[in-house]
Amino acid sequence: MAQRPPPTPMLQAFVSAAQCGSFARAASELNLTASAISHQIAGLEAWWDVQLFERHSRGVTLTEAGQALLPVTAGFFRELDGVLHSLRPDTPQPLYLSCTSSLCSTWLIPRLHGSHTEASFNLDLVLTSTDNLGAHQYDVAVVMGYGDYPEHHVELLMRDAVFPVCSPAFVRGNGDIALADIARHPLIHRVDDQVCPGWESWFAFQALAAPPYHRGPRFPDSSQAISLAAKGSGIALGRTALVYDALKEGSLLALNGPVMMSPAAYYIICRNGRQSEPDIARLFAWLKATADEFVGEVREQCPQICSC
Structure with missing residues (x-):
């Protein structure tokens, strides 16, 4: 006999947590508490008798079982939405x-x-x-x-160049900043990955020796790093589309030097x-x-x- 399917809220919590990588972010997305999401996931794991997530201090990752079940579960909601839309073809949809x-x-x-x-x-x-x-x-x-x-x-759509930016106040306080001297100043970090290059990639592109470890705030989002730079806290790596308006308005300055193309x-x-x-x-x-x-x-x- 086929197993009775679990309640829909459990499935929604699973899909959201898997896609967000965090019970807290899933809770925000579903207008619930992180505790409620945790209880829904625990209930689903008990229902299916499998562990779906590895819990870590910085979030959650799917187990092998979770990775196998996510496409099916997420697909259920997509197909349901598609069928409901086909049943109401005259209803305006944004x-x-x-x-x-x-x-x-x-x-x-x-x-x-x-x-x-x-x-x-x-x-x-x-x-x-x-x-x-x-x-x-x-x-x-x-x-x-x-x-x-x-x-x-x-x-x-478009491509980006990557280059250091800081506030006019930072330049006034530190004088002209040569590329070779950037490592001596406070750096604001965008967590380096293959899509968004960070300081490690920039130093390598410029053929400059990067310090073994450079302290400074690290952000998963480039706009957060750029916002802190605009407040005069240090130098961040900007990308053309993300900083052009601020450069035009004067809240940021681009440091002189060859730009690196974003990969x-x-x-x-x-x-x-x-x-x-x-x-x-x-x-x-x-x-x-x-x-x-x-x-x-x-x-x-x-x-x-x-x-x-």
Whole structure:
């Protein structure tokens, strides 16, 4: 006899915690407490008699059993949503646009301002800011990577250059800062990974010897590091799309020197076959036109940080 399926709240807690990598973030997403999420997961593990997560001080990771069950469980909710939508074809549905956290706050939202009232835009959007693509429902997503997104239609949005930035007050307090002397100053870190290069990668690119270990605040989100730099706390690595507005406004300065190209780029993606849907096609077109206009402005105003 087939086993009775577990209650839906348990499944929702499992999917959210797996995609967020944290019971606390899953709790915030589902409007619950972390304790409630923990109880739901414990109940599901008891229901299925398998351990789904390894618990760590900094979050949770899926066990082998959890990795096997996540695609099936997450797929259930996607298919359910699709069927419900097909049963109500005449009900207006907004587009869900997901965007990487840093790009969303520093580049996309300022350019959405006012655009939603233009006839050429005129889209009903729900915007989510996340670095975990599976954490939210999306129709279209702006992601940072290498363009390899199976089962998706993918189009290049734009590329970034990487270079040190700091506040004008920091320069006034420290004088001109030569590239070879950067390691002597307080550095603000974006956790280094293959997609977002950190100071270790920058020092290697410049053929400079990095200190064995450089103390300083470390952030998983580039915009947080850049925000702290703008307050005069040190030097951060900026990326063209994330700092251009601040450079133009004068709250940040780019230090002189050759820029490093980001190994990853921004892409727009949607599920294969959906790119021809009118609203999705219009959103793709708006994003690409906005990015093209932005790159053109950077090329004209700040060619030294242009990524093209």
